[in-house]
Every structure is written in C-alpha cells, then in structure tokens.
Amino acid sequence: MSNQSSHAKRVFIAGHKGMVGSAIARQLLEAGNCELVTRTRAELDLSSQAAVAEFFAEEKIDQVYLAAAKVGGIHANNTYPADFIYENLMMECNIIHQAYKSGVKQLLFLGSSCIYPKLAEQPMVETALLDGHLEPTNEPYAVAKIAGIKLCESYNRQYGVDYRSVMPTNLYGENDNFHPENSHVIPAMMRRFHEAKLNDAANVVVWGSGTPMREFLYVDDMAAASVHVMNLSKDVYDKQTDPMMSHINVGTGVDCTIRELAETMQRVVGFDGELAFDATKPDGTPRKLMDVSRLKDLGWQYSLSLEHGLEKTYQWFLSSQAELRL
Template identity: 65%
Template sequence: MQKIYVAGHRGMVGGAITRHLEARQLNGADIELITRTHDQLDLTDQAAVRAFMQEVRPEIVILAAAKVGGIYANNTYPAEFIYDNLMIEANVIHEAYRAGVGRLLQLGSSCIYPRDAAQPMAEDTLLTGPLEPTNEPYAVAKIAGIKLCESYNRQYGVDCRSVMPTNLYGPGDNFHPENSHVLPALMGRFHEAKEQSLDHVTIWGSGTPRREFLHVDDMAAASLFVLDLEPDVYAANTRSMLSHINVGCGEDISILELAELIADVVGFRGEIRLDRSKPDGTPRKLMDVTRLSAMGWTAQIPLRAGVEETYAWFLRHYDRLRA
C-alpha cells in the first residue's frame, strides 16, 4: 500500500487533489490517504512536522498547504504571507527528506514570475526581473519553495517536484469579500448585488489586466499527472529535475471581460463600474504551458462551464459562506 500525505487537504486545491485520490481508491488503487487538520498539525512548527514525518513515514508528500489571498490580503498582511509560506515549505520539504519520503510534489503560484515578463510566461523567465510589488512577499516565499526543491534534488539526489499553477478557481474557493482572489470575489459581489437589487457594482482598477483561469479539478488532474511521471521523463522536461512545470489552460481574459461573464452567469443585470484609483496588479499573466502539453496533459474544463459549476456550488453553500 502506498502512503500519500496531502498537506492542505481542506484548501481548495488540496481538497480537489484529495477527491481525485479518493476516486483512485474507489477504482482499486492501493493507497493509504493521510491528512491532518491545522489543529492536528501546525506546518509552521518544525518540531511538530518532524515528529509527524518520523512517525507516519509517508512515501509521497503533496504540499498543497499555503497562505493565499488576493491583492488586498497580500497588501494588508505581507509579513504573514512571507513568514507562513516560508516556514511551511522549509519544514515540510526538509522533514520529508529526513524521513526518507520517496517523492514530493510542491504547488507554487504564477506570481513567481517578473511583473513585466514576456507573455506567455515560460519557466525560464524565473528571476529575470522585478516582481509585482503588491504580492512580492508571497512570490518570494514561493520562489524559495522552488529553490528548496531544486537544492535538495541537487545535493541529496531526492525527487522533489514543483508545479506552478495559474489563477485557480472552483468548488471550495474562498469567497471572502476582502481576502479572496478576483474570480470568487466578483462572484460573491455580483450575487449580493443581485439579491439586493443594486443598479451597479464597482470593480477595482481599469479592467484591462489580463488573467488566465484554471478550474481546480484541472489543477488536481495536472498535479497527479506530474506526480506520476517517471523520474527520467520529468527530468528530461525540467533540466535534469532542477526546475518546475507551469500548469494552465493557455488562454487569458481581461478582468472586465471576466466580470461581464460572471455577472451573466449570476444573473446580475446592472452596470459594471471601474474604480481606477485602485491597483491593477500585473498587466498580464499568461502561462506558457508548452512543457506540460508536450508531456501529454491539457486542460479540459472551459471557463464558462467552470464558472457555472462554481456558482452552483456557491449557491449550495451560501449560508455557510455568508456566516
């Protein structure tokens, strides 16, 4: 039986990966799925992580735990974003190595790339220019996670892999009006506006920045696809296992176009106004997914279908989310 520990199984991405692994169990895969809540295991506590790894001895670790948020949250809590993420990555990767974990997959973020990186952003553009200031602390922490994996691979000959997703959305997302990412934040605001019969909704910025969005179930499928690759295949596509792999759909949309799509799905018929005094963030973020496509994986869920599914989930859980 293969023991797989999913760190962050209650988060949106970790939850999707857990669901996919549970489906494998139902289809006969010999998997022991290991999870811990934050109350059971604080991943920023090195001693606690060490004791857990030494006791449980997982064969595979999927590191999906992270402190995440949108522009407002990143600007408001920069210390927490850099500290928590650095500690989680350092503790889990180092203690997994000490416990003899056979393979580790770390999930990062597209914000690791320079603010003005050529589009679409290829893996090789990492560390070639300044980062977007509004989320620099978080980006630095996620870059450190990549370099941790690279360094442990180089020095110890272990198998740590990194996947860098584009903007993710889907069931289990954070719909907090201030601390969430743009897609769920807009969905919540348009829903509230419809319920209150408001005549307009104001969104941050100029509406011109372009973003790529990937459904979380596509991300889970891609993560397990990369995790399952034979070491020689992974190495051949990532400079001898010293780099990372982008995960995205290869298409982007402007924030205003996204707002119009979500408003249509939600059924809000009022005006969409722009608050140009608020920051836009990076002008464009589109991932170059050539590496992953060449290995045989592509996204399957179209944006509108994914937004419709996410809104249906939002409505089913609305009372809990509002509370």
Template identity: 75%
Template structure:
C-alpha cells in the same frame, strides 16, 4: 483467492482543507491505490519542526502533496509581510527536509505564478524565474515560494530525491475565499453579482477599465495536473536524468479581458442589469499569461471552459453559503 498486486501508497496532502488541497483530496480519494493521510491545522502545526518530524516518523508516508501555505490578497500581503514569508518558509522547510529525513522519495510542491518578475515577457515561461524584479506588494510571499522550488531542486541534486514543483495560474472553484474585500477577482465577482441579483439592483460597479487580460484555471484542473505531473516517470528530467526545469507551469494558456470575465459571471448568475466601469480605479498589469507548452508536451490539458468552470464554482457557492470562507 485473487491477490491484489497493486501497491497502496500512503499519501499526505498538506493543506487538505484549502482550495487546492481539497481538490487534490477529492481526486485521490476515488482511487483504490491511495490511502490518504490528513491532518487539520489544529491537529498538526506545520510550522513546528518537532511536531512535523514526529508525524512523519509515526505515519510512514510514501508521497507528499505540499499544498499548505499562508495566502492572501494584496492588502493582506502588504499588511503582514513578515507573517507571509516566515510561515511559508517554515512550512516548506519543515515538510521538505523532514520528508527527506524520513525516506519519502516523491513530493509535489505547489507554488504560485507570482514567482515571476513583475515585467516578465508574456506569456511567462519557466525560464523567466529570477530574471527580474518581483512585484513589490507580494515579494515576501513570492520569495518564500521561490525558496520552496529551490529546496526541491536542491534535495534532488544532493540527495537524489524526486521532488517536483508546479506553478499554477489564477485559480478558482470550490472552497475558494468569498470574502467581499479580501478575495480574488472571481469569487469577489460571483458574490457581488449574486447579491446584486438578490437585491434587484439594476447596476453593478466594476473596477478599472476592464481591458487587462488574465488567465484562469479551475481548481479541479489544477489538482488533475498536479497528480499527472507527480505520476510521470520523468517529468522534469532528460535521458541523462539531468534537470531540465526546476518547476512546471500549470494553466490553460488562454486568457480573457476582465470585461469578458465580468460579462461571463453576470451570464452565469443571471444578472440582467448594467455593468458600469469605474475607470478611476487601478487596472494592474495589462496582461498575465502562463506559457504552458512544457506541460502540454508532457501530455496534460485542461478540461473546464471558463463558463463551465464559473457555473461549477457558483453552484458550489450556492450550496455552501453557510460555511464558505469569507
């Protein structure tokens, strides 16, 4: 009888029902060397230290993907800053510390590009962290994410753990939030143009001038990058095992104007009307682009073009209109 020498790892994906967590699960569940351990928010409150400790002690976890977080747009961050900093800090502290106490050697923390200063040089490199003032509207959330990076870095330094952090650019794709007011730009545009097409509208009003440039990454690419970085032998260490970087940017390294994005969304959906730009609305920062050279040097590159990714996201939207968030 053949003996299977491949070791099966018990992998806990925290936040497996969110956009990024569910994408990681979709990729890991295809593998025969992974046994997924998943808990919904109702089953496990990640802000409860005792509950998290009991869960880890019972389940014998080998690896952790920490994708759980309280997230929201500008309005939510402005309205509930205490909730954002408290809940995210509690989730990170509970999982990272408990993973260490229970002997978990490998953990992946997922952050956000909002960790970088508001006026960081473009494209934003990993070294820009803590070199300037954060964007005020989401500062509490950003500080919690920075704390998560430093938690991982500190457990590596003091306890010899291998806890890694990845910072994604703007993400979109299946399981996104399509709320008409509280969603991010891509799901908002997909829903707006879809509903305009259904109504037979001849015009869609878009905010701003359309000139700001943004970078977008399909969530399946983000999941692939996270797994790639997790499985590298020495993702963030040199030959002397000294940390080079506490975190790694994940993105395409390619941006487009909001006007180009909007035109591509209209093409994907088949909206043939006119797009009118309301220049009385704010544009935001002129450009936000990630420097992803470090990740490229580690052997990873994205697979979804913007149009292909938008097509995939729209197909998911059409197939899940009864249950999508928002």
C-alpha cells in the same frame, strides 16, 4: 481521512482543507489507489519543526503533496508581509526536510505564478524565474515560493530524491474564499453579482477599465495536473525539465479581459442589470499569462472552459453559503 487498500501508497496532503488541497484529495479518493493521510491545523502545526519531524517519523509516508500555504490578496500581503514570508518558509522547510529525513522519495510542491518578475514577457515561461524584479506588493510571499522551488531542486541534486514543483495560474472553484476584503477576483466578483441579483440592483461596478487580461484555471483541473505531474516517470519528467529550472507552469494558456470575465459572470449568475467600469480604480498589470507548452509536452492540458468552471463554482457557492466566510 483515509482510503485504504492492502498495498496502497500512503499519501500526505499538506493543506487538505484548502481549495487546491481538497481538490487533490477528491482526485486521489476517486482514483482509489492510495491511502490519504491528512491533518488539520489544530492537529499538526506545520511551522513547528519538532511536530513535523514527529509526524513523518510515525506515519511512514510514500508521497507528499505540499499544498499548504498562507495565502491572501493584495491587502493581506501588504498588511502582513512578515507573516507571509515566515509561515510559508517554515512550512516548506519543515515538510521538505522531514520528508527527505523519513525516506519520502516523491514530493510535489505547489507554488504560484507570482514567482515571476513583474515585467516578465508574456506568456511567462519557466526560464523567466529570477530574471527581474518581483511585484512589490507580494514579494515576501513570492520569495517564499521561490525558496520552495529551490529547496526541491537542491534536495534532488544533493540527495537524489524526486521532488517536483508546479506553478499554477489564477485558480478558482470549490472551497474558494469569498470574503469581501481578502478574496481574489473571481470569488469577489461572483459574490458581488450574486448580491446585486438578490437586491435587484441596477448595476454592478467593476474596478478598472476592464481591459487587463488574466488567465483562470478551475481547481479540479489544477488537481488533475498535479496528480499527472506527480505520477510521470522520472525519465519523462527529466526530459522536459532542467535540474536548475525544474518547475512546471500549470494553466490554460488562454486568457480573457476583465470585461469578458465580468460578462461571463453576469450570464452565469443571471444578473439582469448593467455593467459599469470604474476607470479611476487601478488596473494592475496589463496581462498575466502562463506559457504551458512544457506541460502540454508532458501530456496534459485543461478540460473545463471558464464558463463551465464558473457554472460549477456558482452551484457550489449556492449550496455552501451557510458555511462560507461571507
């Protein structure tokens, strides 16, 4: 995949088939001022040090978006903790180190809000990192993501490169995973409402009391934020960050209850039945909200409301069902 011009930057998107990576690819292709370099998993094993070294030596990359990751929900994190920590650490180490070795000056690492302590004050500020215990169910994944942040900071300090990190809130949108067991709350709920609509079900049962609060960001907004942060001048970026705490939260700064999410989803899908909440099921953390004041000070904020984002996601879901992991 490429979008060529004579003096365009060569930009490698690691993980271009995933939800975030594909959104970044769409964003960059629309701008039309770079040449995208991509590889599928079959073409390049990012966990192989030798393969990644050969790739960077041959391709002469100018910028890297590190969106590749092994991801999953609570069930997957609990079942495969070794896979999650090993594969994510290996991909990050190989890409960041070989980017430096081949002369790449600019890299953006995409992390996760799970890097913050389980009991972090709300909204979560960047300085909360390493200030308490992590959520046990996804600790191996979170540790790998924290390592990615610290790799970027360490290579900046030792080698003078400009490697940045962004930490997204809960994402959803085109190319999400709608698998019934391994998906996150929005795709899982969207599929449930859609199937209930098709089957003329009397109600849809939502786990928990409906009172926990969560923040959601449409993936195209995440892509726009990533490109914005990547392209900020170093002076501007450095003024809003610290060499020892350089990551930036990306979110809306707005949350809603799970009940409000379910009611919005019901409207978007067009389900006419009732909502039922199963309070015997766990609620999880009462609230997870990102403090996005640092990102706002850098000149970016989200554009799509939750309802508008869900409408776009549902239209994509309807047009793509044959190809989805359903």
